[in-house]
Amino acid sequence: xxxxxxxxxxxxxxxxxxxxxxxxxxxxxxxxxxxxxxxxxxxxxxxxxxxxxxxxxxxxxxxxxxxxxxxxxxxxxxxxxxxxxxxxxxxxxxxxxxxxxxxxxxxxxxxxxxxxxxxxxxxxx
Numbered sequence: 017x018x019x020x021x022x023x024x025x026x027x028x029x030x031x032x033x034x035x036x037x038x039x040x041x042x043x044x045x046x047x048x049x050x051x052x053x054x055x056x057x058x059x060x061x062x063x064x065x066x067x068x069x070x071x072x073x074x075x076x077x078x079x080x081x082x083x084x085x086x087x088x089x090x091x092x093x094x095x096x097x098x099x100x101x102x103x104x105x106x107x108x109x110x111x112x113x114x115x116x117x118x119x120x121x122x123x124x125x126x127x128x129x130x131x132x133x134x135x136x137x138x139x140x141x
Contacts, residue, residue: 036074040066044078 036044040062047058055072063069110119 036066036070036078041078041081044070044075045082048075048079049082 043065044058044062047053047061048055053061055075059070059072059075062075108119110117
């Protein structure tokens with residue numbers, strides 16, 4: 017050892033003493049939001065993979081920041097949907113009197129050609 021101390025400069029995006037990069041954050045969000053892992057299991061798994069312990073609070077912060085990062089995109093999509101002159105159809109399963117039925121939602125948006133604004137739900141066998 018020469019006794020000389022060498023230091024570097026952190027990137028501007030590093031704002032805390034302990035920080036994980038965007039790829040670790042993306043992987044954490046993926047494990048929680050897409051793979052539906054519980055926070056404790058995702059934290060343990062990431063800790064095993066990257067060799068540093070992560071807390072469930074860190075994962076909570078990852079999810080909160082991910083939601084913030086998406087907000088502008090979601091606002092744009094919402095604005096396009098509420099002004100679009102299109103009909104929307106959705107199907108999902110639902111239990112009615114113990115039997116699985118198909119719930120069909122039909123909604124016509126104001127301004128859609130040759131239709132009026134209606135919403136109806138039909139349960140089919």
